[in-house]
Structure formats: C-alpha cells, structure tokens
Amino acid sequence: MKANKVLFIGGDMRQIRAVNRIAECGIETAVFGFEDTEGKKLSECVNILYDIRDIYDSYDVIILPLPYTIDGETINISGLKYKINVKDFLSKLSQKSIIFAGKSDKMIMKIAEDYELKIIDYFDREELQILNAIPTAEGAIQIAMEETSFTIHSSKCLVIGNGRIGAILSKMLNGIGADVTVAARKQKDRAKVFSLGMKSISMVELYEKISEFDIIFNTAPNLILDSDMLMKSRRSVLIIDLASKPGGVDFETARKMGIKVIWALSLPGKVAPDTAGDIIGKTILNIIEEVEVKK
Amino acid sequence: MKANKVLFIGGDMRQIRAVNRIAECGIETAVFGFEDTEGKKLSECVNILYDIRDIYDSYDVIILPLPYTIDGETINISGLKYKINVKDFLSKLSQKSIIFAGKSDKMIMKIAEDYELKIIDYFDREELQILNAIPTAEGAIQIAMEETSFTIHSSKCLVIGNGRIGAILSKMLNGIGADVTVAARKQKDRAKVFSLGMKSISMVELYEKISEFDIIFNTAPNLILDSDMLMKSRRSVLIIDLASKPGGVDFETARKMGIKVIWALSLPGKVAPDTAGDIIGKTILNIIEEVEVKK
C-alpha cells in the first residue's frame, strides 16, 4: 500500500516548503514542532498538531528534520519549550510507521534496530545530493561575486574535483564566461571535463599551474590545498572551500600568507532555502512512491 | 604621430587600473589628483604630480574622470582640498593636447569649441559600452542571487530589452540554468533571441505572460513596467531595473503593491571596479591607437 498519512516533526524554512509539496500532492499531512508556524506559509490543508500526544497516532511515514538531531540526543526542534528525546520518541512508535530522518547516524540506526523500525535517510538519496549541488554551486558563485573586485566573466577559475558539485559548478562558471579549469585525479574525470569543452588538469599539473588562478573552488574532501600548493598560489587568490569538515585547505598557512579563504558549508539552506525545501520535498515524494507501507 | 605622453587628472579605483594599463604599454604616464594615491597600487613607472602647475605641461592626451564633472562646474576630483574649474583648466591647455572626458556634455563641448580643443568621450565608445555590459550583467545576477530565497537555476527570468546589456544578461542567466524569456519590441531582436536558443515575446505577449516570472530584469530605457504591467505581475516578483534615469518601472505603484524593485545603476564601478578600470584602460588605449597627435 502507498503511504497516505504523513507527519513532519520539527523543521526550518526548508521543511515548510517540503511539507507543502507533500500536502499539495493530496497526501494527508500533519506537522508538529514547527517553530513560529503561524508566521510562515503552511498550506491550509496541513494539519498543525499542538499537543505532543497526538504525534503517537498512527502515521505511515514520520519525517524528522535535516539533520534529525544536533545534540546527539534530542530531535532537532528549535521552537518548543521542551526537548523530545530521540529514543523515547522512537520507542513509542508503531512498527508500521516508516521513519525518514535527515543525516541518520549510528545512534538512530541502533535504536531502530532495537525497536524493529524502518529508517530511511532522505539526505542520503542520490537525487537529493545531485539537486543540492545546484544551490551549492550558485551559492559559491554568489560568494565569488561578492568577494572579488573583478568579474567572474573571463577570470581564471579553478574547480578542484569533478563530483556532483564540481560538475555543475564548472558548468555554471563556464556559462557566465569564466575561464574554467578542472583539476581531477582520475583520467576518466578529466576525459569527462574535456568532452564538455573545458580544460582539465591532473593534480601534478595543478602544482605547476596553481599560480595562474584568480579564484579556486575546492570540492574535494581531501587536503589538496596544503601548504606546498598555497605557497605556489597568488596571494591575491580567493579560495572558496566547499568540502565538509575537516575541509580541503590548510587554513593556518593560508591565514599566515594573507590568502582569503571562505569555508562555505550548508549553502543550500543559506542561499536558497526555498529551493532546498523543494528538493527535500521532491525527494521525500520519490521515496514515498517507492516504499510499501504495512497495514 | 602617436601619443606618447599622457596625463590622468582625477580618478577613483577604476582610473588607477586604467592608468596602470596605459603605463604598462610603455606610454609615459602622469597622474594628478588621485585621492589617497599612496594607499593604492599605481605602477612604479607612473609619475605622480603634486603641484597643480605641472598639469599645464605639454601632454599629448589629458584624461579626465568618468564622469568628468559631477557638479557641472568643476572637475570630478574628490581628494583635493580645492576645486579645479573645468573652463579655467581647459582654457590654459595647448591646442595640441587631446582631451579625453568621461560623459562629455554640452558644457564641455562648448568650452572645447571656444578654445579649439579636441574632446573625445571615451564613455561613448561602443566597445566600452559593450564591455561594460559584462560587469553590469554580472552585478544584476549577483543582486538577484542575494535578494531571492530560490536559485536562479530553473527560475523563470524575464529580460526586457535585447540591447547590449540584455543580450549578455540573458546569455549569462541561461548559462547558469535559468528559464529565460526576452521581451523585445522589434521582430529582428526577437529573431536574434530565438536564434540563440532562448524564448522571446513581444510587448503585447508580455502583458499576457508577465505573471509567470520570478525575476524581471529591465534593460529598456522606457516605462515598460507601468502600473498595468505591475498589476498583472506576481507580488512576490523581484524586479531589477538597470535602465538609467528616469528608469523603466512605475516605482510608486510597485511600492504600493509591495513588489520589491531594485534600481541598480552604475554597477561596473560598484561590483567589479578592477574590471571596470581595465575596460576604461583598454578603451583609452584603443583611442590612442587611432588618434593622430599634432607636434
């Protein structure tokens, strides 16, 4: 059976967009713990719960925030006066419910196992990752525009890495007229970049050419921009690091050299929360399409 | 003979870039009235004049700022403790000098006629206008990114006008994945837009479709976005007006309707002063290449 009763627990601006997308598809949708919900624009057909006891009703799908927890103990809800413990909450749920959690970790997987619950991490879905690369790339370009006194057009831009973010970022930079080079370790990635009409270099070549670039975008999760690389870069270069912790830049050396580095994390929610919410909504809908609900 | 002695009088950050470009080409270059010149980076080969009497030496080309005057009386120099009257200054120049002035007007043309001086408006050069469209378009996109909670990618963007700015702006928006429509009055402009793979509409069609757009960029120097058009637009639309005074939007109606309008003027100097300066420098070089200097 298809899921037709869905509950969102906790959420920011993005989650409200997601709620509305689900509700507009004719799925019975309730929310709990949406901070200051009145001020935002939940669809009229969304059922807003105020009493915590109502959340234990039978829902086919229960959707926790992205990330589902910040403190590692309670659900990530900022607007409530009390906290909801993840384990307590899950322990009270029916095994018929499927839990969608953003950035699930060992803790929640262990609890799910103990209580025989099914957990799906919607943040882990490939289409979400691909779609999220769009606002990430656009946010990176916005930062580059704000932080430079020259145009991106005809500037020499380096994109390190040709994964999801690197691929769309280099395409967008090219689309506004930048002179783009992509540094990638694998032959096949360089072949792809070449086929798309851009320049590609290996990491060895990068070391020789790094001084040419006006702006460097790092998308690789490794320390590529170590002190050796930085020492060969221009002091005037702008580095935008999009790699999650621990980042891809030797920040200390950059600071000493006076190179400006901007470590830009979680861009989708910051620069385009509506788009980020639509992406979450679309992904949740895709998952709902695929899962079978027990009745 | 080719010009080989050039004097810049007054200038902002852009003009410093321009000075350096000229100086790097081996032309003897002097500056006067560059506010706080020490803090910025004039090439070492540039001769900095401190005594106003030195500016009446024989220069082949004398380059006034952009715009050459703000108050309609004195030269646009912000860093001096005294003012230089345009007429006084020009009256003392040799007729062998050619004057380059940014945004020349009737006043300076009249003075030039009286004293038989040759004036060239470098801001009026077509290549400068075309090149300036690049930072203008980029600045407009930056504003759009900053002012929206969604991505430009896949948003519905309208560009009104297909002149210099409209053409490059629509290309760049397309290049980052926007869904671009260009509104233009002339069949030939719509044919051009179509040939470049984008959608085009006439002004009559615009009236029918204006409610579809998320972001509207106006580049036309007429009041296209009058109250009728605005009444049919989304309240959530973002309007970025790039038309010079009096602008292309009924600002009063937009304000009443709660539509956000940003009137973005002189973007090149604001968002990309280095690029704007390079463009001035390149244009001045082009003119110097073309003019003959009397000896």
Next chain:
Amino acid sequence: MKANKVLFIGGDMRQIRAVNRIAECGIETAVFGFEDTEGKKLSECVNILYDIRDIYDSYDVIILPLPYTIDGETINISGLKYKINVKDFLSKLSQKSIIFAGKSDKMIMKIAEDYELKIIDYFDREELQILNAIPTAEGAIQIAMEETSFTIHSSKCLVIGNGRIGAILSKMLNGIGADVTVAARKQKDRAKVFSLGMKSISMVELYEKISEFDIIFNTAPNLILDSDMLMKSRRSVLIIDLASKPGGVDFETARKMGIKVIWALSLPGKVAPDTAGDIIGKTILNIIEEVEVKK
C-alpha cells in the same frame, strides 16, 4: 484594412511550407504555378489555380518566388509550359495589390514605379536574414563534419566576420565543443565576441595566427583569404566560404596549394528546405501584419 486574400505565384518546396503557414492562419490563400503541386502537401484549404486568367483577380497581396526571377525577364516558375513575363504580369495588376518579391532588383522596382505598384522585398527583411543564418550555420557545420576526418569538438575553428551568420555559427561551434576564434575588423565586434566568452582577433593578428586553424569559415563579403593569407595557412585546412559572389577566398591560389575550399551558397534551401520555408512564411506573415491594404 488587413490583407485577407493572398496569391502565391510560383515556388519550390520552401514556398509550399510558406503557403501552408499563411493558410493555417485563416488567410484566404491561392497558389498558381506550383510545379507538381499534387505530389506535395498543400493544406486542403489552399485554393489551387490552374487557369492563368484567374491570377488577375483582385488579391490584396501577390507573392512572387525567391528569387522572383532567374533570367531577368520572366517569373521564376519551373513547372509551367509557358513563361510569364514580369512586366506584362505586373502591368495587368490592380494598384490595390501589394507585390511581395524575393530579391527585388532595379528592373522590378522600375516597373513598379511605372505602374504605381507597391513592391516589398521579403528577402530583405532583417528578421528573415537573421533566421536564415540558422540553417546557413547548421549547413556549414554539416559540411565541416562531412569533410573532415576529425571531430568539430576540440578542433580549432576560425570564423571570419561577426555579422548575422558569424555570430550564430560561432555560437553553435562553441556549443559542440569547438575551440572557436572569431576574426573581426571592428573593436566593437571583438568586444562582443569577448563578452560571449569566445576568442577574438583582429585581421592583423589573423595573419599571424592563421596557421593554427583546422577549419576556417568565411562569412565576410571581402577577399580576406587572399594569397598572402593562404600561403600562411595549413595545407590541410578546410575552408568553407559562406560569402556570396564574388566570395571571400582566392580560389585559384587555394587550388594550386591543394587547400580544400567549399563555396557553400544558398544553404537554407539546400540543407533545411522546411525550415527555410517556415522562415519565409513567418516573415510574410509579419509583413502582412504591418501593411495596410487599400480597399
């Protein structure tokens, strides 16, 4: 009054498409002298005239072929057993009719003056010229693909001229991954090319760099590729000349040097007659929209 009775006299495959476009807009449309009309697909609502006397009925607009004459004397109709003299024909028309002629010349203009007829050359319309540049550019690319043993992608392509054809051709080449350089005489044209993210060179620079190119497309109506230029080119270069007579290449020198030159004229009708016909139809509709008919 708007034209609502239209007669097409003579035409090839393109003209049949044009006829159908007009007829589908609800305009009463008749044709005469369409060779072998039965075999092609005229809309059912088109009235086919077989008796030459019927063509002197009162039509608001009479549309002659493109070109209206080949021999300089009779109308360009290939399927009839007899010829229709241009002057005789025009002399019998009502002065209320407007004549649309493709590639009008002094002869027809003189006749029109004598008989006080209004002639409009639809081939001369700017939107037709712009739209025709699309099949011309595509045809040039098709020839380049057929005549080379390497891909256009990543080949070094030179486009001489940045007019209507040059602009769309360089964009398309760029779109399939070629390494495009545009040679243009005017600073403003080079500025435009630069703004669109491609390389541009002056004619002086071209002389220095011409040996770099794998494929040269000429769109300029002057003899740019003279023997000096050819002597500096690669013998293996492919030259596609899109300039109308007398062409832009010293064909004799090229032949002696063994350089392959393809002089590709009238591409729209050859490589994409349907598209060419749609363009004619659209342009005729535009003109009909604009003209007033006397009643």
Next chain:
Amino acid sequence: MKANKVLFIGGDMRQIRAVNRIAECGIETAVFGFEDTEGKKLSECVNILYDIRDIYDSYDVIILPLPYTIDGETINISGLKYKINVKDFLSKLSQKSIIFAGKSDKMIMKIAEDYELKIIDYFDREELQILNAIPTAEGAIQIAMEETSFTIHSSKCLVIGNGRIGAILSKMLNGIGADVTVAARKQKDRAKVFSLGMKSISMVELYEKISEFDIIFNTAPNLILDSDMLMKSRRSVLIIDLASKPGGVDFETARKMGIKVIWALSLPGKVAPDTAGDIIGKTILNIIEEVEVKK
C-alpha cells in the same frame, strides 16, 4: 620499469594515428601488418617490420587491433596475404610482454591464462569510452542533419539514456539550439539532466509524450522503442539508434509503419577516424604510464 619498446600488430587508419602518438612521445615503436602502410603517414621514427619472424622479438608491450579479431580465430589484419592465428602467436610470446587487445573476449583471456600472459583491453578503459562518446555524438548529429529537411536548431529532440553517449549528445544538441528532452529511468539521472538545464522525463512519461518529437536518438541498450512506443510516435520521426546489438528499436514495426530508423554503429572510426585514433593513442599512453614492465 616503464615500457619503452612497443609493437603494434595490424591496424586501420585509427591505429596509424595511435602509433604516431606513441612514437612522438619518444617510445621505441614498431609496426607489423599495417595494410598499405606506405600510402599513409607513419612517423619517420616508426620502425616498419616486414618479416613476421621479427614480431617475436622482445617487446614490452604488444598492441593488437580494435577489435583484436573479427573471425574469432586470427588477428584482425586486412593487408597480409596470410593469417596469424591468435593462439599460435600468443603462445610464442615472452611472458614479460604485456598484450593490449581491443575488445578482448573469453577466448583470448583463456589463452592468456594458459600461457601466463597479461592481457589489457584498452577498449574497456573508461576514459576511452568517454572520449569515444564525442565522435559518436557528433556522428549522430551529422546523420540527423543529413537526414532531415529541417534544422536541428529548435527541433524537438529526444535522447533516450543519460550514460556516456547520452550525456554528451544532449549537451551538443542543446549547444546548437535544439529543444532537448532526455528520457532516463533513474531519478538520479533525471536529476542530473535537470541540473544541466535540460528537460528530463521518465519512461512512463515518455510513452505519453513520444509523439512530440522530431528526432529520437536511442543510446540505451534495451528495447525501449518497442511497437507500443512506435505506434505512438509520429510517422515522420527520424530515429537514430546508437545502441549496439541487438539495438533498441523494433526495426520490423518501424519498417511497417514507414518510420525511418538509422542504426548507427561504430561511428568514431567512420566519421572521425583521426580523432578515434588519437583517443586510442592517448588511452594506450595512459595504460603504459600505469603498468610496470618485468625485466
């Protein structure tokens, strides 16, 4: 140790380009069985063997053609008067040699195992597959241009599949102004297409929309265009099938319906043999860089 003595056995025009690329890198290169070698342009530094006994000398790498065999028994050499049996040949080689074979199969892998030889299939390398997608896509576009009476620009093109060929083909079509839709089964592939600014549809949606398309390019290795799909297509559609055997179209139904289908296989060697040869050469060089040779 790096390979520094290489022998090519058998080859067509592509292989000659590959030989030259290797030789130009300073690697000692010999060839045997190159049909009509004199007429083509082997680098002067290439050593041409005429006596079959010479091929058993000690070479670090021995490169067989693409495909290495056609008849499943002998090496694919067209110019010799006698045949070389694959097994006989391999049995006489030193175990120090590494064999590069195009399209290796079970037979050669078995022989290699028996004689303890190392076989590497260069056709199987991911960078070769990616690079080969370029001439394949261009060849498909050339066919589309040749077989239609309208322009690719603004025509409605469907690309089935978003693998290596689909991705570059849709980009190129978009680059010349086509209205491109990509049909893909996986959410993540559709997300990728969307991120690149093109339309994507699922296979279910394809069934609803297939009648809209002017040209269909199939790159998927499954029978997507079965009789149901064909029945819903336009009779005037052009189908270009790029899938290897058994192909992705119900050819019989298409034939009965009068739909034109072109099954275009092995395009790189046909439409751009020089580029195809460069790709082979580059890939072989990459492999040589990576392998260690026993001494």
